[in-house]
Amino acid sequence: MSAPDLAPRRLVGGIIAVWVSAAVIAVAIGLAVPAPDRTMWLAVGLGVCLILSFGLQLATGRSHGFTQRVAAGILGAMVTMGFVSLGFALAAVVPG
Incomplete structure (x- = not known):
C-alpha cells in the first residue's frame, strides 16, 4: 500500500513545457523550411510534441488524470503551432 502525497507536485509544468517546445519547434520550422513544405514538417513537429508530452507526463509517476x-x-501544442504558422502565412502574404 502506498502512502498518499502530502504535498502533490504541480502537474501544469509539463503541459506548459510542451507548449513552449511547440512554439520553438514551429518557429524553427517556419524559419528553416520553404513555404510549400511547412505543413508536412509542422505535422512532424506535432508528433514530436506528442512524444514529449507523453514522456513528461509519464515521468511524473501519477496515473490520475494522465x-x-x-x-x-497536445491540444495546446496544436493551437500554439497554429498561431505561429498563421503568423508565417500572414507574413508571406504581406508585401515587404
Missing part, C-alpha cells in the same frame, strides 16, 4: 494532461499538452 490522459487529460497528455491531451491538454
Whole structure:
C-alpha cells in the first residue's frame, strides 16, 4: 500500500513545457523550411510534441488524470503551432 502525497507536485509544468517546445519547434520550422513544405514538417513537429508530452507526463509517476494532461499538452501544442504558422502565412502574404 502506498502512502498518499502530502504535498502533490504541480502537474501544469509539463503541459506548459510542451507548449513552449511547440512554439520553438514551429518557429524553427517556419524559419528553416520553404513555404510549400511547412505543413508536412509542422505535422512532424506535432508528433514530436506528442512524444514529449507523453514522456513528461509519464515521468511524473501519477496515473490520475494522465490522459487529460497528455491531451491538454497536445491540444495546446496544436493551437500554439497554429498561431505561429498563421503568423508565417500572414507574413508571406504581406508585401515587404
